[in-house]
Amino acid sequence: MSYTIHGIAVSNGIAIGRAHLFSHTSIEVTHYSINEDQIEQEIERFKDAIHEARSELETLQSNIPENAPTEFSAFLQLHLMILNDGTLSNEPIGLIKHQQCNAEWALRLQMDQLIEQFQLIEDPYLRERQADVVQVVERILKVLLGKKSAAMPTWDQGEEIILVAHDLGPADMLVFKNQAFQAFITDMGGATSHTAILARGLSIPSVVALHHAWHIIKEGELLIIDGTCGVVIVNPDETVLTEYRVKQEQWNEQKKKLKKLRLTPAKSLDNQDILLLANIESPQDMDTVKKSGALGVGLYRTEFLFMNRTSAPGEEEQFKAYRKVVESIKGQPVIIRTLDIGADKPIESLSTGHTLNPALGLRAVRYCLSEPHLFKIQLRAILRASQFGDVHCLIPMISSNHEIKQTMAIINQAKKELSEEGIAFNPHLPIGAMIEVPAAALALPLILDQLDFISIGTNDLIQYTLAIDRSDDSVAHLYNPVHPAILTLIANTINYAHRNNKPVAVCGEMAGDPQLTRLLLGMGLREFSMHPAHIPEVKQIILNTDIENIRKLTKKILKTYDFQRINELINQLNHG
Numbered sequence: 001m002s003y004t005i006h007g008i009a010v011s012n013g014i015a016i017g018r019a020h021l022f023s024h025t026s027i028e029v030t031h032y033s034i035n036e037d038q039i040e041q042e043i044e045r046f047k048d049a050i051h052e053a054r055s056e057l058e059t060l061q062s063n064i065p066e067n068a069p070t071e072f073s074a075f076l077q078l079h080l081m082i083l084n085d086g087t088l089s090n091e092p093i094g095l096i097k098h099q100q101c102n103a104e105w106a107l108r109l110q111m112d113q114l115i116e117q118f119q120l121i122e123d124p125y126l127r128e129r130q131a132d133v134v135q136v137v138e139r140i141l142k143v144l145l146g147k148k149s150a151a152m153p154t155w156d157q158g159e160e161i162i163l164v165a166h167d168l169g170p171a172d173m174l175v176f177k178n179q180a181f182q183a184f185i186t187d188m189g190g191a192t193s194h195t196a197i198l199a200r201g202l203s204i205p206s207v208v209a210l211h212h213a214w215h216i217i218k219e220g221e222l223l224i225i226d227g228t229c230g231v232v233i234v235n236p237d238e239t240v241l242t243e244y245r246v247k248q249e250q251w252n253e254q255k256k257k258l259k260k261l262r263l264t265p266a267k268s269l270d271n272q273d274i275l276l277l278a279n280i281e282s283p284q285d286m287d288t289v290k291k292s293g294a295l296g297v298g299l300y301r302t303e304f305l306f307m308n309r310t311s312a313p314g315e316e317e318q319f320k321a322y323r324k325v326v327e328s329i330k331g332q333p334v335i336i337r338t339l340d341i342g343a344d345k346p347i348e349s350l351s352t353g354h355t356l357n358p359a360l361g362l363r364a365v366r367y368c369l370s371e372p373h374l375f376k377i378q379l380r381a382i383l384r385a386s387q388f389g390d391v392h393c394l395i396p397m398i399s400s401n402h403e404i405k406q407t408m409a410i411i412n413q414a415k416k417e418l419s420e421e422g423i424a425f426n427p428h429l430p431i432g433a434m435i436e437v438p439a440a441a442l443a444l445p446l447i448l449d450q451l452d453f454i455s456i457g458t459n460d461l462i463q464y465t466l467a468i469d470r471s472d473d474s475v476a477h478l479y480n481p482v483h484p485a486i487l488t489l490i491a492n493t494i495n496y497a498h499r500n501n502k503p504v505a506v507c508g509e510m511a512g513d514p515q516l517t518r519l520l521l522g523m524g525l526r527e528f529s530m531h532p533a534h535i536p537e538v539k540q541i542i543l544n545t546d547i548e549n550i551r552k553l554t555k556k557i558l559k560t561y562d563f564q565r566i567n568e569l570i571n572q573l574n575h576g
């Protein structure tokens with residue numbers, strides 16, 4: 001049966017391929033159909049898994065070490081009871097038969113039902129026993145996953161694969177950077193969640209906030225992903241497939257054409273030079289940066305160097321990574337942002353503490369100032385890299401001059417140490433701040449004179465101004481980059497910086513959105529930093545824009561408060 005699911009488009013393009021369901025915990029299991037003649041075999045597989053899990057628990061029970069805590073035996077006893085109860089060991093058999101689904105899925109469905117019942121229990125002790133049910137299910141699943149099902153779908157070599165996940169963290173995405181996926185879709189996430197940002201960096205179509213896609217799409221099903229419109233078509237018929245193959249072809253042609261602009265200077269029709277820089281996550285991104293025609297790196301998100309590892313990188317490792325980036329585009333600016341962890345970028349080796357609102361908690365510079373030793377290691381590494389090129393240092397989440405002063409004190413300390421150790425660095429390393437907390441945008445005069453440059457982080461500026469979690473799919477529809485409050489903050493920040501002769505850039509996702517290029521140019525922006533994939537399209541718009549001509553309409557947009565009218569005027573701006 002063919003059907004369509006709508007989500008939020010985060011990375012343009014069309015992909016056609018087979019679904020591969022990704023799970024990062026054993027409780028997220030794949031779902032696929034089995035044929036009638038495979039039912040018996042699947043039931044046997046399930047029974048074998050129960051048997052094996054039971055033997056494991058019994059072996060554990062007969063080998064309890066003498067010094068083990070007394071609860072250990074009771075805990076094993078409880079798990080054996082749960083396993084032996086027919087609710088978990090028999091009911092899934094019925095589900096396999098009637099729903100003709102794989103054993104893992106049947107077990108998962110049964111677990112969900114049990115948990116629902118547990119949640120109704122008033123006694124908190126008994127209610128908490130649901131965690132034991134989950135642990136027993138995990139044990140059975142582990143065995144099941146080791147016994148491959150004959151019914152598991154396979155597809156032809158060469159067929160494109162589309163990753164389908166309930167949720168993906170930035171760290172997961174980093175792993176996928178090296179794998180051949182055509183597209184990815186998730187149930188969770190917003191358009192500027194870090195996962196979405198990484199998808200744009202990979203330049204593969206993707207759609208997020210699909211809510212239940214992971215549960216309804218089955219392993220191996222044919223999918224069309226329209227990353228431009230945020231649409232996923234499951235099991236498309238031949239007519240739809242043909243239509244999308246044509247669209248895909250056109251999209252690829254368009255991309256090829258845009259690539260030819262690589263060496264063309266980004267100059268508007270009225271001869272104004274615009275600086276287009278790239279956002280990167282690691283030195284490996286530099287090949288793409290060079291191919292994109294970017295004239296430097298406007299945002300190096302260094303926190304990705306800290307992910308998927310058990311300990312933080314030391315000074316030497318950081319220095320080598322930064323130097324590699326700087327040397328690979330010698331002579332062009334590289335803006336290295338200090339560690340921005342916390343919120344939707346947790347890092348296993350560095351704890352930012354458990355908190356109810358991580359986006360409002362110990363994040364970015366706040367975390368670094370609470371760990372001055374760690375901060376100084378990074379600042380020393382950046383300073384050391386600064387002797388190899390045009391390095392700038394950018395501090396995230398600044399909200400007061402107090403934070404700048406504290407940061408400067410640590411930078412000065414790092415400089416002093418390096419001088420004493422006879423290690424070279426640029427003593428005039430420019431220091432800038434991200435303007436991404438409304439307080440910083442509103443009180444710019446409070447901080448600007450202490451800074452060499454600023455960069456507007458629209459992703460967080462929108463999140464904090466509109467009070468909308470950028471990675472929460474349930475409020476993603478309210479995340480509005482052209483809300484009058486946002487446009488006013490951006491326009492005022494650009495204006496104030498220019499009046500004070502301070503360089504100002506936008507490095508949030510708005511900078512790479514071709515729908516907003518003219519609006520930002522009209523506001524006076526001359527420096528954009530974005531994922532390299534967006535540079536050609538944004539450049540093409542710049543080449544076709546007379547900035548003086550669009551000023552009047554931009555001013556009108558800045559005075560408009562009605563959302564619909566703002567969108568109409570932006571449309572007019574883009575097509576005028």
Ligand code: PEP
Nearest residue numbers: 436457458459460507508
């Ligand atoms: C931003 O907030 O706009 C930004 C560029 O930083 P990040 O997306 O890494 O939070």
Ligand code: MG
Nearest residue numbers: 436457459460
């Ligand atoms: Mg930010």
